[in-house]
Amino acid sequence: MRILLIEDDTVLGAALRDQVAGDGHSIDWVTRLDAAEDAMATAAHELVLLDLMLPDGRGIPFLKRLRARGSVVPVIILTALDQVSDRIEGLNAGADDYLVKPFDLGELSARIGAVARRYSGNPNPILSHGDLDIDLAARSILRAGKPVTLTAREWALFEAFLARRGQLLSKTQLEDTLYAFDTEVESNTIEVHVSRLRKKLGAGVIVTERGLGYRLGAA
Amino acid sequence: MRRRWGLQARLALGLGLALTLVWLGTAVLTALSLRHEMEEVFDSSLEETAQRLLPLAVLEITNREAGDGDQHLAPIRAHPELLTYVVRDDAGGLLMRSHAADPAAFPDWTGPGFAQNATHRFYSEDTLQGSIRLTVAEPLAQRQQAVGEILMRQILPLALMIPLTLAIVGLSVALGLSGLRRFRGRLASREARDLSPVPVSDLPAELQTVGETLNDLLARLDAAFEAERSFAANAAHELRTPLAGAIAQIQRLKQETQEAPVVARAVAIEETLKRLTRLSERLLQLARAEGGKLRVDQPGDLRPVARLLVDDLGRNAAGRLVLSLPEAPVLSRLDPDAFGIVLRNLIENALRHGTPGAPVQVVLTEAAALTVANPGPVVAPEVLARLTDRFARASTGDGSGLGLAIVAAIAGRIGGRLVLSSPRPGHADGFEARITLSGDG
Numbered sequence: 239m240r241i242l243l244i245e246d247d248t249v250l251g252a253a254l255r256d257q258v259a260g261d262g263h264s265i266d267w268v269t270r271l272d273a274a275e276d277a278m279a280t281a282a283h284e285l286v287l288l289d290l291m292l293p294d295g296r297g298i299p300f301l302k303r304l305r306a307r308g309s310v311v312p313v314i315i316l317t318a319l320d321q322v323s324d325r326i327e328g329l330n331a332g333a334d335d336y337l338v339k340p341f342d343l344g345e346l347s348a349r350i351g352a353v354a355r356r357y358s359g360n361p362n363p364i365l366s367h368g369d370l371d372i373d374l375a376a377r378s379i380l381r382a383g384k385p386v387t388l389t390a391r392e393w394a395l396f397e398a399f400l401a402r403r404g405q406l407l408s409k410t411q412l413e414d415t416l417y418a419f420d421t422e423v424e425s426n427t428i429e430v431h432v433s434r435l436r437k438k439l440g441a442g443v444i445v446t447e448r449g450l451g452y453r454l455g456a457a
Numbered sequence: 458m459r460r461r462w463g464l465q466a467r468l469a470l471g472l473g474l475a476l477t478l479v480w481l482g483t484a485v486l487t488a489l490s491l492r493h494e495m496e497e498v499f500d501s502s503l504e505e506t507a508q509r510l511l512p513l514a515v516l517e518i519t520n521r522e523a524g525d526g527d528q529h530l531a532p533i534r535a536h537p538e539l540l541t542y543v544v545r546d547d548a549g550g551l552l553m554r555s556h557a558a559d560p561a562a563f564p565d566w567t568g569p570g571f572a573q574n575a576t577h578r579f580y581s582e583d584t585l586q587g588s589i590r591l592t593v594a595e596p597l598a599q600r601q602q603a604v605g606e607i608l609m610r611q612i613l614p615l616a617l618m619i620p621l622t623l624a625i626v627g628l629s630v631a632l633g634l635s636g637l638r639r640f641r642g643r644l645a646s647r648e649a650r651d652l653s654p655v656p657v658s659d660l661p662a663e664l665q666t667v668g669e670t671l672n673d674l675l676a677r678l679d680a681a682f683e684a685e686r687s688f689a690a691n692a693a694h695e696l697r698t699p700l701a702g703a704i705a706q707i708q709r710l711k712q713e714t715q716e717a718p719v720v721a722r723a724v725a726i727e728e729t730l731k732r733l734t735r736l737s738e739r740l741l742q743l744a745r746a747e748g749g750k751l752r753v754d755q756p757g758d759l760r761p762v763a764r765l766l767v768d769d770l771g772r773n774a775a776g777r778l779v780l781s782l783p784e785a786p787v788l789s790r791l792d793p794d795a796f797g798i799v800l801r802n803l804i805e806n807a808l809r810h811g812t813p814g815a816p817v818q819v820v821l822t823e824a825a826a827l828t829v830a831n832p833g834p835v836v837a838p839e840v841l842a843r844l845t846d847r848f849a850r851a852s853t854g855d856g857s858g859l860g861l862a863i864v865a866a867i868a869g870r871i872g873g874r875l876v877l878s879s880p881r882p883g884h885a886d887g888f889e890a891r892i893t894l895s896g897d898g
Contacts, residue, residue, distance in 0.1 A: 247698045247699070247701070248702075249699065249702030249703065249705075249706060250698060250699075250701050250702030250705050251702075252706070253702060253706045253708070253709045254705060256709050257708075257709060260712070318693060318697050321794060322762050322765060322766065322793055322794050322796070322797030323762075323792075323793045323794050323797075325765060326765060326793065329765075338769070339697050339698065339700075339701040340697065340700050340701035340704040340705070340730075340731070340734055341701070342704075343708045343709065343712075344708075
């Protein structure tokens, strides 16, 4: 999933970036609202983590502008414990969830997964696909009852397919999901990950549409 | 407590008393001098009467045949006599008397001039080498009545004038102090934390300075509170962000390392940081409860705040929170963040100290009364009474010991009351916290 982090504190921001990237998502981290506008104009983010106090303004007006433009990207706001009014205002302005600082990074990962699942239309983290039993919240997967271990990148890629069942995903779209702006991507990276997924989960799990991209195979 | 007299009562009483005393003093002095003057007039007419009477008496007695003795002059016609007289010889023998004169009432001869006994004033005069002695008597009662009448005529108007004067004094004092009374009224009707200036333009000149000094003081106090408020808000943000960063970093470190001693250290640091975070949150809450703004201008519904917090706190307390809200909005001018602080502290207390796993009842009524109740051990009354003290704990737990102090401070500031009961009403065990939060008080 491609995620935009808007947080001006460098220590907290770096830890959040590492955590989200460690979960296999691609993350763009900006420290100002104007930079966030630019980032959102150039890439299709699938989730935004929004701090409410930025050097060039407050997060809630930014969120309102975002929603006024018709954007439906899921937004999780990062807020202080006692600012209940901010949280209510944020939720009313169109935020999907909130995290109270300081929060556990595990909690952050869980919320990101939950919001993403809600947006994919199926909030239930337990899925099955063919002979696969998948728990998105626990990041565990059973193939014919036997556990399979996926790396963070493989998970992120597989989640992207699960979230858009039947849809054709281009190689560029998938690269965006896995890598942030400033990452150098080897031209065959997606092919490598797809072939590993096929090896672990079954050859038919991902279908190649030659010249166009990939889609999740029929169950 | 000794009753303190108001300025108005003191002024009215003092002025009235002084005026009354001056009036009365003047009246007494006038009466005394008047009386003296009248005595002189009466004496002079008594003396004149005697001197006019004596030659007539001498003529009468010498013309009379000898041996007639006492001559009692019959009245020309019956009339009450004010003045009586006797004429005596040098041996005291009675020669003549007016018809109503009682010789026994006249004193023995002591020479010419004035004399006085208990009932009469006398004037005596003699002639023919003292052989004929005339004494005229005037009853004192007569004089006293005359003086009395005159005095009464002077005092009667006074009796009317004094109450009138007192009323005028009272009225003008009240009128003069009305500015002060208005000022007092304005001060009395203010809310406890209202620091806006008091209008002083209509104050008397003497009080203008007092009012201006007060306003100056209020303005400085307001600025100090405002500084404290923004400090608390900024400190909250400034403190929270680095703590959140440090906690996030240590959690990353924990995930990235495989070495057990490093993980153990990271866990210890994380625990310390989290404790520091909780403590700083509580201190900031307390600062806010005691110094910050607790009221918003527009009344708002407290229900969304309650829902959000119960949802938030319920995430880590699997189904233990039972929230009951009225159908209608619970309108209050209490700042929603302050309400959040109250609710969070009460619920966290209930979750921490209540029977593990047992439900915690959170009830908000339409009248903005909040009750948080949980089953659990009974808290001893002496502990209960100390629970709202700072750093007081019912048990050695992981609480900061500030939660109920914060709630009590907020309750006190908004004119509400925090009532703690254990066991909770209607049960044999448990704990209940009840607080009214209309925020209008």
